[in-house]
Amino acid sequence: MSDIIRRDPRAEWIARNRLHPLHAAMQPAQHSWMGPNGVIRKNLHGIGFIGPNGIKRIDRSGAQQGGATKRTAAVEVQLPLHQVPAPAFYISVVPDMVGGRLSSHDRDLLGLAHQLAGTDGAVLAVVFGEHKENAFATAGVDRLLVLEGEEFSGYAPEQRVQGLRAVDNQFNPRHWLLPDSRSGGGELGRRFAAALGERPATRVWQVKDEECIGRAGAGLQDLARPVARLILAAAECAEPVSETRHEALPVELSTAVARSLSRIEDLGAVAVDPAAIPMAEAEFIFSGGNGVKDWGLFHRTAEALGATEGASRVAVDDGFMARDRQVGASGTWVTARVYVAVGISGAIQHLQGIGACDKVVAINLDPGCDMIKRADLSVIGESAEILQALIDAVAAYRNDAKRDAA
Numbered sequence: 459m460s461d462i463i464r465r466d467p468r469a470e471w472i473a474r475n476r477l478h479p480l481h482a483a484m485q486p487a488q489h490s491w492m493g494p495n496g497v498i499r500k501n502l503h504g505i506g507f508i509g510p511n512g513i514k515r516i517d518r519s520g521a522q523q524g525g526a527t528k529r530t531a532a533v534e535v536q537l538p539l540h541q542v543p544a545p546a547f548y549i550s551v552v553p554d555m556v557g558g559r560l561s562s563h564d565r566d567l568l569g570l571a572h573q574l575a576g577t578d579g580a581v582l583a584v585v586f587g588e589h590k591e592n593a594f595a596t597a598g599v600d601r602l603l604v605l606e607g608e609e610f611s612g613y614a615p616e617q618r619v620q621g622l623r624a625v626d627n628q629f630n631p632r633h634w635l636l637p638d639s640r641s642g643g644g645e646l647g648r649r650f651a652a653a654l655g656e657r658p659a660t661r662v663w664q665v666k667d668e669e670c671i672g673r674a675g676a677g678l679q680d681l682a683r684p685v686a687r688l689i690l691a692a693a694e695c696a697e698p699v700s701e702t703r704h705e706a707l708p709v710e711l712s713t714a715v716a717r718s719l720s721r722i723e724d725l726g727a728v729a730v731d732p733a734a735i736p737m738a739e740a741e742f743i744f745s746g747g748n749g750v751k752d753w754g755l756f757h758r759t760a761e762a763l764g765a766t767e768g769a770s771r772v773a774v775d776d777g778f779m780a781r782d783r784q785v786g787a788s789g790t791w792v793t794a795r796v797y798v799a800v801g802i803s804g805a806i807q808h809l810q811g812i813g814a815c816d817k818v819v820a821i822n823l824d825p826g827c828d829m830i831k832r833a834d835l836s837v838i839g840e841s842a843e844i845l846q847a848l849i850d851a852v853a854a855y856r857n858d859a860k861r862d863a864a
Contacts, residue, residue, distance in 0.1 A: 465836050480537070537703040542600050545580035550631035551599075552622065553583060554641040556741075558590035560597055561795065562816050563637045563693045568598040570665060570689075570696035571635050575600075579632065582709070584625055586610040586618055594706040598699030601709045609717060612724040615642075619649050621715045626654065628712055638662070638690035647690040659686035663695050732766045737783065737790040740766035743815075745785055748772045749801020749822060752842050756800065759845040762852045768792070770802045786811035801841050804829030821845075 473484040549571040553564035560568075571581045580600035585591075587610050594602055605621045626634075634650070637643035638661050651658040659670040661677075665685060673692065674681040737743070744760040745768035746753070760767045769779035771786060785792055787807040797815040802808060804820075804827055812818060812832075820833035821844050830836045837844055 465830075465833075467834060537596065537701065540600075540702040540704050542575075542578075542580040542705075545600070546578040547575075547580075548582045548601070548629045548631040549575045549579055549633050549635065550582045550584060550625065550629065551635045552643065552646065553585065554637050554639055554643045555585055555589055555591070556641050556795065558588065560591050560593065561641075562698075563639055565597050565698035566693055566695050567635050567637055567691055569698040570691055571633075572598045572699050573665065573696055574633055574635075574685075581704070582625075582629060582631065583706075584622065586621070595704050596699070598702070598704055599706045600704050602706045603709050603711070605711075605715065607715075609715075612726070613722065614720060614724065615646055615649050616718045616720050616722065617715075618646055619653050620718050622646075622650050623653060624711055624713060624715045632687070633685070634688045636688075636690050638692050644690060647688065651688050654688065656688045657686065658688040658690050659683060660690045662689050662691045665689070665695070732760070732764055735766050737766065737768060737785065737792055740768075740792065741795045742766060743768045743785070743792055743794040743796070744798045744800070745769055745802060746773055746779070746800045747802030748776075749803075749841055750778075752845075753778050755842060755845050759848055762849050765796075765798070766794075768797075770808055771805070799829050799833070800845070802829050803827045804832060 469484060472478045472480050475481055551564075551567055551571045553560055553567065555561075555564065568581060568583070575581050581598055582601040582603060583594065583599040585602065585604045587604075587606060589604070603625065605618075609617045610621065622634075625631075634647075636647035636650070638647065647658060648660075659672055661673040662670045663673060664671040668685055669682045670685050670689060671680050671682050673679070732740070732742075742763070742765045744756075744763060744765035746756050747770035750756050750773065757767070767779070767783055768785045768790075769783045771784055771788060773779050774781055774784045774789070782790070784790065785808060786805070787810040789811060791811050791814070793814040794812075795816045796819065797812050797817070798819045798821070799812075800821045802820070803822070803824065806828075809828060809832055817835070818829075818833045819835045819837070820829045821837045821839070821841055822830055823838065823840065824830070825836070825838050830838075
């Protein structure tokens with residue numbers, strides 16, 4: 459697994475975008491060029507590296523010079539830092555954090571909050587319980603408030619409303635933004651609006667000229683109203699933050715959150731067979747294509763990962779998968795949070811079908827195929843070896859979890 463090639467799609471996009479402020483920094487350094495007389499000129503000052511003692515060293519073998527001229531995917535993009543030392547007001551955002559991470563819907567919401575905050579305000583993100591997210595800074599969060607405690611875990615909308623009321627009393631945000639989604643934000647936002655006595659703006663897809671524009675009439679009409687204090691925004695309500703890096707300074711509540719007597723008992727998640735989940739509703743899809751040679755190993759890997767199986771049109775036409783498992787414009791359009799493509803080159807119809815997926819992982823032998831270009835994470839190698847390594851990794855993880863529980 460040490461030979462896996464990992465790419466940074468963002469660094470590659472910045473290198474292609476000449477209008478990006480970091481475009482010049484992402485270009486490979488030019489150490490030689492042809493002069494006007496046809497003689498090759500070399501920049502002697504650009505060759506070499508600074509050693510640990512501050513002395514410049516030159517690698518005469520040519521390996522270092524070759525590596526310097528090649529822009530690798532490991533280049534870290536350093537975005538300009540956006541700071542708000544003394545915010546004049548706050549724009550509070552309550553992301554869904556499905557799986558403990560920011561979704562694309564959450565990032566759109568933070569982009570909208572950044573528009574409303576302008577230069578004087580700060581974006582305050584309120585997160586319940588433990589999370590796995592480490593990219594709050596690049597998502598546009600100026601202040602981060604984490605409400606921890608068992609009372610906020612699971613399905614506890616009443617207790618979460620109490621937490622949001624405590625935040626409202628302390629920070630008095632100018633606007634509250636929640637995702638109008640089925641993952642909890644839609645219900646929590648409406649409960650919170652009732653507790654505050656506010657009339658929320660729902661299904662908002664645009665905020666422009668001091669007006670909220672939301673969907674109405676079964677999604678066939680637009681309803682415009684003045685910008686409300688509490689906004690329940692739809693997906694793609696704004697462009698996510700991508701040009702700046704924010705501080706994401708941690709803040710805390712000055713008072714404890716009052717405990718509410720919950721009238722709802724959370725019995726936990728219900729186990730569902732991944733094969734019974736419709737493709738359009740699946741959140742984790744493991745899809746195979748023409749590059750899969752061992753379909754038995756493919757099915758075992760999908761079962762070990764607990765993923766819903768999908769396939770490309772070629773795999774379906776060859777009879778390896780059923781027609782209702784086909785992903786693409788000629789099959790099913792999917793909106794999975796994680797989409798794993800094994801041995802799929804990436805025809806235009808297939809790429810259209812996965813356009814709304816949050817994270818795409820590609821396993822392929824061809825580093826130049828379209829699916830590799832679309833993927834957020836690419837693994838170049840033989841699919842059989844990689845799938846077997848995935849099964850072994852999942853088995854080891856579960857065995858460690860059982861030992862820790864015992």
